[in-house]
Amino acid sequence: GENVEQHPSTLSVQEGDSAVIKCTYSDSASNYFPWYKQELGKGPQLIIDIRSNVGEKKDQRIAVTLNKTAKHFSLHITETQPEDSAVYFCAASAGGTSYGKLTFGQGTILTVHP
Amino acid sequence: SAVISQKPSRDICQRGTSLTIQCQVDSQVTMMFWYRQQPGQSLTLIATANQGSEATYESGFVIDKFPISRPNLTFSTLTVSNMSPEDSSIYLCSVEGDLNEKLFFGSGTQLSVL
Numbered sequence: 001g002e003n004v005e006q007h008p009s010t011l012s013v014q015e016g017d018s019a020v021i022k023c024t025y026s027d028s029a030s031n032y033f034p035w036y037k038q039e040l041g042k043g044p045q046l047i048i049d050i051r052s053n054v055g056e057k058k059d060q061r062i063a064v065t066l067n068k069t070a071k072h073f074s075l076h077i078t079e080t081q082p083e084d085s086a087v088y089f090c091a092a093s094a095g096g097t098s099y100g101k102l103t104f105g106q107g108t109i110l111t112v113h114p
Numbered sequence: 115s116a117v118i119s120q121k122p123s124r125d126i127c128q129r130g131t132s133l134t135i136q137c138q139v140d141s142q143v144t145m146m147f148w149y150r151q152q153p154g155q156s157l158t159l160i161a162t163a164n165q166g167s168e169a170t171y172e173s174g175f176v177i178d179k180f181p182i183s184r185p186n187l188t189f190s191t192l193t194v195s196n197m198s199p200e201d202s203s204i205y206l207c208s209v210e211g212d213l214n215e216k217l218f219f220g221s222g223t224q225l226s227v228l
């Protein structure tokens with residue numbers, strides 16, 4: 001089955017800096033890669049996703065890049081703000097009838113210092 | 115995105131007892147999923163809740179331990195049976211948006227077993 005590795009496990013940045021979180025996956029059949037943000041006491045919130053026919057996607061301060069050949073994808077957050085502090089999870093699925101069957105990475109605790 | 119309500123939001127239970135978690139969605143959805151998030155860990159898919167048929171369980175999860183009901187397209191329940199302290203986790207209901215093939219999560223049920 002699919003295996004998703006996520007790095008780093010913790011990331012500390014100053015407000016205004018950029019943050020990058022990287023994930024690798026093992027199953028070449030995976031074609032859907034969402035990123036979730038989870039704040040304390042809440043469920044994961046979908047913040048951005050990318051499908052395998054696209055190399056990069058951007059939404060305001062957040063961007064995701066995908067390298068299918070190397071089987072890795074990354075989350076980029078620019079101009080970080082204290083409210084970006086949370087746990088971020090990457091995930092992968094084979095899509096089709098299985099968009100909901102996600103394999104998650106281990107999570108990254110992002111702390112943005114004012 | 116769908117609005118997903120889970121009840122209870124948290125509970126403390128005695129070992130050997132069972133707890134039923136309810137998930138209500140504000141619109142009809144075809145696919146509903148139940149995930150588990152153990153303390154400080156990532157999310158793991160328990161099962162897919164199929165409307166009108168038995169749930170489909172992932173490796174390591176069995177119906178006797180986690181019976182699931184899906185009586186209609188807006189509601190599902192997950193029961194954690196014969197609980198032990200190892201069952202202490204956050205249990206999350208999630209639904210796949212029929213139009214945009216994205217997965218959305220409820221706020222979760224934090225379960226502590228003593």
